[in-house]
Amino acid sequence: MKTTLKLPTGVFEDIRAxxxxxxxxxxxxxxxxxxxxxxxxxxxxxxxxQKLGPADFDVQESDYLELRDETRGRLIKRAHDLKASLVELHSHPGPWPAGFSMSDRRGLRETVPHMWWRLSRRPYLAIVVAPSGFDALVWLDNPKMPRALDELVAGTTIMKPTNNSLEGWQ
Known part of the structure; x- marks a missing residue:
């Protein structure tokens, strides 16, 4: 099964900035x-x-983010109202290859089953963006086992994730 995230022209560039x-x-x-x-x-x-700002976090460091409970609740409510899946994006601003850190993985193992339950078993996606590229995981039919995102289509540009994070997920 091929998995694709499609964004209108300019949106990925705006989010990346x-x-x-x-x-x-x-x-x-x-x-x-x-x-x-x-x-x-x-x-x-x-x-x-939605682009998040400092008021949306309990913790915002160079290597770790933690959302405020109010932020998480607002995002879940909006997704519920739209009957939408959520895609979380965060950055790794350092010079490393794009991939989810061990801290990210621990957080996703806790967050995804909760989001899956709260959003009526809708798929959940996570993307980490680094200066060198991006990596992505998709929980399509199982909140404990991700699969790779095959492509991100931004306007007419097709981009591929690094897939650095899928290996060794278990």
């Missing part, structure tokens, strides 16, 4: 609300997005 602002050493985050279309393939199309 927010996630990796020039000179910043803090991780940043954003969320997409996407329409999940799952049949033979899985296609996720953007409905809307």
């Amino acid at each position: 927010h996630l990796l602002p020039r000179g910043s050493i803090q991780e940043q985050a954003a969320f997409l609300f996407v329409n999940p279309q799952v049949a033979c393939d899985a296609r996720f199309e953007l409905l809307e997005y």
Whole structure:
């Protein structure tokens, strides 16, 4: 099954600029609300997005983010109202290859089953953006076992994740 995230022209560039602002050493985050279309393939199309700011976090460091409970609740409510899946995006501003850290993996193992339950078993996606590229994971039919995102289509540009994080997930 092929998995695709489709964004209108300019949206990925806008989000990437927010996630990796020039000179910043803090991780940043954003969320997409996407329409999940799952049949033979899985296609996720953007409905809307939110760029998060300092007031949305309990902790915002160079290597760790923690959302405020109010932020998480607001995002879940909006996804529920839109009947949407959520795509979380965060940045790794350092010079490393794009991939989820061990801390990210621990957080996703806790967060994804909760989101899966709260959003009526809708798929959940996570993307980490680094200066060198991005990596992505998709929980399509199991909140404990991700699969790779095959492609991110931004306007007419097709981008591929590094897939550095899928190996050794278990």
